[in-house]
Amino acid sequence: MSDAPTNSTPTNPVEKLLRMERIPHIWCPGCGVGTSVNCFARALDKTDIDYDNLHVVSGIGCTGRVAGYVNVDSFHTTHGRAIPFATGLAIARPEAKVVVYSGDGDLFAIGGNHLIHAARRNIDMTVICVNNFTYGMTGGQVTPTTPYSAKATTTPYGNFEDTFNLPNLVESCGAVYVARWTVYHVRKLIKSMTKALNTKGFSFIEVIAQCPTLYQRRNKLGDGVMALQYYKERSTVQNGAPTVDVGLDYQSDIIVGEFVDKPRPTFMDKYNTRMTEILGNKFVPYEGVK
Amino acid sequence: MEQDSEPSNDNPKPSKSEKPPAAKGQAFIDEERCKGCSYCVVFCPTEVLAMGGRLNRKGYHLPEVVNPEKCNGCDMCGLFCPDFAIFGVRNKKKKDGGE
Numbered sequence: 001m002s003d004a005p006t007n008s009t010p011t012n013p014v015e016k017l018l019r020m021e022r023i024p025h026i027w028c029p030g031c032g033v034g035t036s037v038n039c040f041a042r043a044l045d046k047t048d049i050d051y052d053n054l055h056v057v058s059g060i061g062c063t064g065r066v067a068g069y070v071n072v073d074s075f076h077t078t079h080g081r082a083i084p085f086a087t088g089l090a091i092a093r094p095e096a097k098v099v100v101y102s103g104d105g106d107l108f109a110i111g112g113n114h115l116i117h118a119a120r121r122n123i124d125m126t127v128i129c130v131n132n133f134t135y136g137m138t139g140g141q142v143t144p145t146t147p148y149s150a151k152a153t154t155t156p157y158g159n160f161e162d163t164f165n166l167p168n169l170v171e172s173c174g175a176v177y178v179a180r181w182t183v184y185h186v187r188k189l190i191k192s193m194t195k196a197l198n199t200k201g202f203s204f205i206e207v208i209a210q211c212p213t214l215y216q217r218r219n220k221l222g223d224g225v226m227a228l229q230y231y232k233e234r235s236t237v238q239n240g241a242p243t244v245d246v247g248l249d250y251q252s253d254i255i256v257g258e259f260v261d262k263p264r265p266t267f268m269d270k271y272n273t274r275m276t277e278i279l280g281n282k283f284v285p286y287e288g289v290k
Numbered sequence: 291m292e293q294d295s296e297p298s299n300d301n302p303k304p305s306k307s308e309k310p311p312a313a314k315g316q317a318f319i320d321e322e323r324c325k326g327c328s329y330c331v332v333f334c335p336t337e338v339l340a341m342g343g344r345l346n347r348k349g350y351h352l353p354e355v356v357n358p359e360k361c362n363g364c365d366m367c368g369l370f371c372p373d374f375a376i377f378g379v380r381n382k383k384k385k386d387g388g389e
Binding site for chain 2: 009010012013014015018023024025027028029030031032033034035037038039042186187190223224225228229
């Protein structure tokens with residue numbers, strides 16, 4: 001595209017990767033999911049992935065709407081079942097790049113079991129989890145990631161449950177690449193998403209995002225700008241930090257960075273290796289459904 | 291782009307020698323997509339944008355380019371925008387001597 005300096009207006013670089021007829025999207029003003037999708041589109045633009053071979057799968061929730069907005073093959077599954085669908089897709093088409101883009105409630109509460117087993121098997125997929133500490137779409141109920149003492153619709157006196165430490169949980173289940181960023185770290189998030197898309201195996205990125213309408217408002221934390229300023233002031237980049245130490249408390253310091261990057265054989269590699277060991281020449285290595 | 295004329299100035303035309311250096315970049319706003327979250331205004335490193343008093347069709351306050359000469363086209367506004375409504379581009383360098 002040649003942009004002449006005279007009156008021709010250049011187009012937004014993310015427009016070619018989004019279904020622009022559906023924009024403006026349904027997310028609230030200042031929602032962090034929009035910024036994360038912006039970064040995702042730019043990360044896709046930077047990689048040399050063939051878009052015909054890329055699939056985005058989402059579950060239900062605010063972040064679950066992402067599958068409807070990205071202009072690649074996408075599927076909007078039932079609640080919590082984004083990973084089972086993506087697992088089937090990754091096994092039937094090993095050459096495809098599968099991205100699961102969903103929220104913390106969808107991936108860790110309703111779909112928790114699916115996620116840990118996909119990580120254990122090291123299915124070749126990239127999971128991007130937008131963590132906004134609440135169930136945004138259904139009105140701000142408590143989730144497994146809501147920090148202690150934070151208020152939600154279902155915990156008006158403050159949450160008393162312990163939370164999941166998402167990077168630690170995913171690492172202990174066997175993910176090959178684990179990172180956490182906030183939506184304030186836009187450039188690092190793009191770089192990390194690019195790296196995760198080029199990683200073979202189960203890669204996981206936690207994106208901490210603000211929910212100005214429910215989480216911020218109920219806890220009297222101000223608007224989206226105040227949330228981003230909190231991320232700016234209280235987050236420290238510690239690449240390679242042990243994931244046991246990166247748990248989050250209510251309005252605590254946030255440790256961000258790339259925590260884990262250790263390749264190991266994927267589900268498909270191990271299947272073919274084992275079967276060849278046992279059956280020898282009789283086994284034809286599996287290369288997807290033809 | 292519309293240009294605001296300075297009211298009641300002694301010199302109606304700025305002299306050529308005092309011409310400010312050309313802006314390195316430019317920000318483009320799609321006003322109907324904007325939801326007025328003001329991230330672009332707060333996180334612009336060179337303070338090009340400010341929240342204006344105008345509203346779009348849905349009633350959201352819009353950002354406005356107030357210091358266009360300061361824009362360096364870093365696209366930080368575009369990276370933060372949750373609504374894909376703004377982006378910055380770097381102007382192509384003009385060769386010296388050529389207008």
